[in-house]
Amino acid sequence: MQVAAYISLVVAALCWGGNAVAGKLALGHVSPMTLTFLRWFLATALIAAVSVPQLKRDWPIVRKNLPLLFFYGIIGYTLFNAMLYSAVQYTTVINVAIEQAGIPMLIFLLNFVFFRTGVSAAQIVGFAMTLGGVALTAAHGDLTTLLQLGLNRGDGLMLIAVAAYSVYTIFLRWKPPLDWRTLMAIPALGATLTAVPLLIWEGTQGAVQLPDNKGWLIAFYTAIFASLLAQILYIKGVEAIGANRAGLFINLVPVFGTLLSVALLGEHLQPFHVIALALALGGIAIAEKGRPQRAVSTVPASPMD
Secondary structure, X not given: OXXXXXXXXXXXXXXXXXXXXXXXXXXXXXXXXXXXXXXXXXXXHHHHHOOHHHHHHHHHHHHHOHHHHHHHHHHHHHHHHHHHHHHOOOOOHHHHHHHHOHHHHHHHHHHHHHHOOOOOHHHHHHHHHHHHHHHHHHOOOOHHHHHHOOOOHHHHHHHHHHHHHHHHHHHHHHOOOOOHHHHHHXXXXXXXXXXXXXXXHHHHOXXXXXXXXXXXXXXXXXXXXXXXXXXXHHHHHHHHHOHHHHHHHHHHHHHHHHHHHHHHHOOOOOHHHHHHHHHHHHHHHHHHHOOOOOOOOOOOOOOOO
């Protein structure tokens, strides 16, 4: 079960790494709030098309937990992505990558403050190693460049995104016992509805850019891989091994983003890319091996498992 959780979390990080590349490619082809709306509208339509019978069966549970399920969509889906797609317009990719790596640290902190979840020394070392790998990747092998970074509007937006996804992860501990299709469809619907006011606001600013052909390709990628597949796998991973342990895998997102840039954008693979990936994977291994022996999953197991 844990091996499956690890694989799920790695693939989720890979999909999200692709989302970072998609966010870069979207500039000039589709505006941020338009992309956010299209992403979740398409995801909702796709998941609903294959899950209507299951949604009907799960409706009694959904009705009792609708505010929580919509909260997942608002915080973890709409707010995080709207802030990320907006942040890349104002700040550097280096800043965004480093700030996104703060998600696992904030998850650790929130779990400790509110739930007194134990954290071992090995987990702290593992987190430091993965963060080092992320920083090395984001700095393109020259850590001295990190000293030259400044904060701007984009950094502030990205910090909001980091806080939003950390809260989303923590709240997964109260996930109701629903089929994965329902657990994806209802928050995605909530995300779509939440994105409408943001889309209207973008229109009032005269900033709406409807997607061209490339913009549509990016929107479908984000809907299928960065939304449906990644979210389902991440939920399953958190459910199996807990939010603290699962959150550590988020540090692979910037690493995979860099590797995908090499594969898809023609950038050259450098030795520091390999070193950074080794640090990230090694940090996860150390944190897993040295986790508190009494640590349990922070999310109730689904009766479907």
